[in-house]
Amino acid sequence: MTNLTLVLGAGGKTGRRVARRLRDGGVAVRAGSRSGTPRFDWTDRATWAPALDGAGAVYISYFPDLAAPGAAETVGAFAGLAAPRRLVLLSGRGEPEAQRAERLVRDASPDATIVRCSWFAQNFSESFLAEPVAAGAVYFAADAVREPFVDVEDVADVAAAALPEPGHEGRLYELTGPRLLTFAEAVREIARATGREIGYTPVSVEDFTAAMDGEPEDVVALVTYLVTEVLDGRNERLADGVREALGREPRDFAEYAVTLR
Numbered sequence: 420m421t422n423l424t425l426v427l428g429a430g431g432k433t434g435r436r437v438a439r440r441l442r443d444g445g446v447a448v449r450a451g452s453r454s455g456t457p458r459f460d461w462t463d464r465a466t467w468a469p470a471l472d473g474a475g476a477v478y479i480s481y482f483p484d485l486a487a488p489g490a491a492e493t494v495g496a497f498a499g500l501a502a503p504r505r506l507v508l509l510s511g512r513g514e515p516e517a518q519r520a521e522r523l524v525r526d527a528s529p530d531a532t533i534v535r536c537s538w539f540a541q542n543f544s545e546s547f548l549a550e551p552v553a554a555g556a557v558y559f560a561a562d563a564v565r566e567p568f569v570d571v572e573d574v575a576d577v578a579a580a581a582l583p584e585p586g587h588e589g590r591l592y593e594l595t596g597p598r599l600l601t602f603a604e605a606v607r608e609i610a611r612a613t614g615r616e617i618g619y620t621p622v623s624v625e626d627f628t629a630a631m632d633g634e635p636e637d638v639v640a641l642v643t644y645l646v647t648e649v650l651d652g653r654n655e656r657l658a659d660g661v662r663e664a665l666g667r668e669p670r671d672f673a674e675y676a677v678t679l680r
């Protein structure tokens with residue numbers, strides 16, 4: 420096997436950062452992308468083998484989400500084709516479908532490293548909450564529940580260490596930030612760090628999904644599943660994955676918030 424690493428979702432929140440770190444460390448990277456050469460598309464299995472050809476390791480970030488219908492089977496089938504390469508799977512915490520995907524990947528590749536993450540801090544700036552944050556008014560279906568937001572810079576540090584370095588095989592790293600915050604507190608921290616006024620209003624799941632009127636049905640179903648499954652308090656605890664993988668503390672939400680200035 421070569422040290423060429425295939426990074427899936429190479430233009431995405433984590434993949435972009437993983438690819439940069441690997442390249443900076445002298446690892447050859449193939450960007451897994453629908454516009455790459457060769458092309459990689461989760462929905463077109465014929466693109467999988469050419470993308471894997473010559474690669475010795477793969478960073479697997481699924482799109483849109485491991486909670487999407489069929490995602491676990493798709494990722495499991497991909498892992499079957501990708502084994503025995505070195506595999507690192509990005510996964511979500513407290514999500515039954517994501518945990519099923521982890522099991523299928525491990526069935527195909529027992530040495531795979533699982534990077535199981537809490538809610539990304541960067542959802543406030545690089546995902547569906549970016550627009551409301553920029554507009555100064557966030558309406559979301561989370562009230563008193565607290566989440567240990569993880570910085571995707573930490574996710575990328577862990578994945579980029581686990582891909583080329585020995586010692587991470589077969590490990591499950593559960594990554595969180597070092598602090599539990601409600602969504603209102605997180606938005607307040609962003610407002611304070613950026614000197615902007617940003618309101619946060621908790622709404623019911625029904626009102627939140629109703630406000631998604633016009634979005635495709637599968638997107639509404641996916642978001643409804645995520646806000647009901649993941650934000651019910653099950654994840655209100657810190658985990659040690661960053662320390663276990665890297666021997667240092669995770670970045671605090673405040674460190675992320677100042678990057679938005």
Ligand SMILES: NC(=O)c1ccc[n+]([C@@H]2O[C@H](COP(=O)([O-])OP(=O)(O)OC[C@H]3O[C@@H](n4cnc5c(N)ncnc54)[C@H](OP(=O)(O)O)[C@@H]3O)[C@@H](O)[C@H]2O)c1
Pocket residue numbers: 428429430431432433434451452453454459460461462480481482483484485486509510511512517536537538539542546
């Ligand atoms: N957000 C969270 O809080 C959170 C927490 C825990 C786990 N996760 C997991 O994180 C994963 C997403 O990772 P991420 O946030 O780093 O990625 P992301 O930012 O959502 O990735 C977007 C990339 O996916 C690629 N893409 C879109 N459709 C594709 C397709 N059909 N085939 C191949 N690539 C496609 C696009 O690249 P091209 O246009 O170049 O193809 C795009 O750059 C999900 O599986 C989710 O379960 C998320």
